[in-house]
Amino acid sequence: MDREQNILINELTQGKALAKQLRNHLNPSSSPETREFLVQKILCSYEKALSVLNYGASLKPNLEVSILESPCSFRNSSPRSEASDQDSKDVYKKRKTVPRWTEQVKVCSGTGLEGPLDDGYCWRKYGQKDIHGANFPRGYYRCTHRHAQGCLATKQVQRSDEDPTIFEVTYRGRHTCSQNSHLAMASTSTKNEVPIEKKNHHNQQQEHEENPKQGQEVMLNFGTDLKVKTEDLNNEENIFPSFSFPHTSIGQENVEDDLFSETMMENNFMGSFSPTFISPATSESNYLSMSPCNMNNNFGVGHNVQTPESDLTDIISTPTSVTNSPFGDFDFSPNFQFDNLDCFT
DNA sequence: GTTATTTGACCAGG
DNA sequence: CCTGGTCAAATAAC
Numbered sequence: 148m149d150r151e152q153n154i155l156i157n158e159l160t161q162g163k164a165l166a167k168q169l170r171n172h173l174n175p176s177s178s179p180e181t182r183e184f185l186v187q188k189i190l191c192s193y194e195k196a197l198s199v200l201n202y203g204a205s206l207k208p209n210l211e212v213s214i215l216e217s218p219c220s221f222r223n224s225s226p227r228s229e230a231s232d233q234d235s236k237d238v239y240k241k242r243k244t245v246p247r248w249t250e251q252v253k254v255c256s257g258t259g260l261e262g263p264l265d266d267g268y269c270w271r272k273y274g275q276k277d278i279h280g281a282n283f284p285r286g287y288y289r290c291t292h293r294h295a296q297g298c299l300a301t302k303q304v305q306r307s308d309e310d311p312t313i314f315e316v317t318y319r320g321r322h323t324c325s326q327n328s329h330l331a332m333a334s335t336s337t338k339n340e341v342p343i344e345k346k347n348h349h350n351q352q353q354e355h356e357e358n359p360k361q362g363q364e365v366m367l368n369f370g371t372d373l374k375v376k377t378e379d380l381n382n383e384e385n386i387f388p389s390f391s392f393p394h395t396s397i398g399q400e401n402v403e404d405d406l407f408s409e410t411m412m413e414n415n416f417m418g419s420f421s422p423t424f425i426s427p428a429t430s431e432s433n434y435l436s437m438s439p440c441n442m443n444n445n446f447g448v449g450h451n452v453q454t455p456e457s458d459l460t461d462i463i464s465t466p467t468s469v470t471n472s473p474f475g476d477f478d479f480s481p482n483f484q485f486d487n488l489d490c491f492t
Numbered sequence: 493g494t495t496a497t498t499t500g501a502c503c504a505g506g
Numbered sequence: 507c508c509t510g511g512t513c514a515a516a517t518a519a520c
Binding site: 274278289303 | 508509510511512513514
Binding site for chain 1: 495496497498499
C-alpha cells in the first residue's frame with residue numbers, strides 16, 4: 148500500500164509541476180508541440196494515479212473507470228468492439244470459467260516510450276491466424292511458463308483494421324507463474340513480451356505482422372494508450388442478472404457472490420494474483436486507459452482489472468455505454484480500499 | 493546445444 | 507463446411 152501511495156503522490160506531484168510548466172508555456176511564443184507534450188505528460192500522471200487507485204477500487208464490484216483521453220487518443224479514441232464481438236461468439240466454450248478480457252492498446256511513441264504491450268509477462272507465440280474480416284492476422288500467445296509452472300494464461304493480439312496503431316489484446320486466464328509482474332516486474336519493462344520484433348525488422352510485409360513491437364510502428368505516435376475492456380464469455384450459464392448498466396455501481400453485489408465463489412473455485416490460480424480483485428461487476432465495461440508513462444512503470448499490468456467469467460457477450464457487443472460515455476463514469480473514487488493492496492506484495 | 497517462432501495441419505463448434 | 511483456436515514439426519535465433 149505504501150508503494151501505491153508513493154506512486155500516487157509522486158504522480159500527482161509531478162502532474163502539478165507539469166501543469167505549472169504548461170502554464171509557463173501558455174504564451175504565444177511557446178510552441179504548440181511543447182504544450183501538447185506537457186499536456187500529455189500531465190495526462191500520463193493523472194492516468195497513472197488513477198490506475199493506482201484503480202487497483203484498490205477494483206475490489207469493488209462495479210468499478211468502472213473510463214479514461215479515454217489519454218495523450219494519444221486524440222488521434223482516434225473511438226473504442227471499438229468489433230473484434231470483441233467476434234470473439235465473444237467464437238470463444239471456445241469447452242474451457243469454461245476462464246476469465247477473459249480485452250485491452251485495446253494503442254501504440255504510440257515519440258516520448259521515448261518503449262514498446263507497447265509489454266505487460267510484464269513472458270509470452271510465447273504458439274500460433275497465428277488470419278481472421279476473416281480482419282486485415283491483420285491474429286497472434287496467439289501463451290505464457291512461457293506454461294509447462295514449467297502450469298501457467299495457463301494466454302492472450303491474443305489482433306491489430307486493428309482501421310487504426311494500425313491499435314492492438315486489441317485479449318487475455319485469457321490468469322498468470323500463476325511466479326515470475327510475473329505485479330508492480331515491480333513490469334517496471335523492468337523494456338523486456339519485450341513479443342520478441343518477434345527482432346525478426347520483423349527484416350520483414351517488409353508488416354501487414355502480416357500484427358506485431359505491435361515493430362520499431363517503425365512504435366515511432367508512429369506518442370505514448371501508449373491502453374484501454375482495458377473486460378468482457379467475459381465462457382460462462383453460458385452465468386449471465387448477469389443485472390448488468391444492464393455498466394455504470395451502475397449498485398445492485399450488483401448480490402451477483403458478485405455467485406460469480407465470485409465460482410470464480411474462486413474454478414480459477415484457483417487467480418489466488419496467486421489477488422482474489423480480492425475478482426469483481427464480477429467490473430466485467431461489463433472496464434475502461435482503463437494507460438499512457439506511455441504508465442507503461443514505463445509497472446502499469447502495463449492491465450490484467451489487474453479483474454473480470455469474472457460471466458457471459459457478458461451481449462453487453463459487450465453493445466458497448467454503447469462505454470463508447471458513448473468515455474469520460475462519464477468515475478464512480479470508483481469513493482470506493483477505494485487500499486487495505487487490499489496488500490495482496491500485491 | 494537450447495529455446496522461441498513460423499506455419500500448415502488438425503480439431504471443435506456452429 | 508467454414509472459422510477460430512491449438513498443436514507440432516520445421517525452422518530460426520541465441
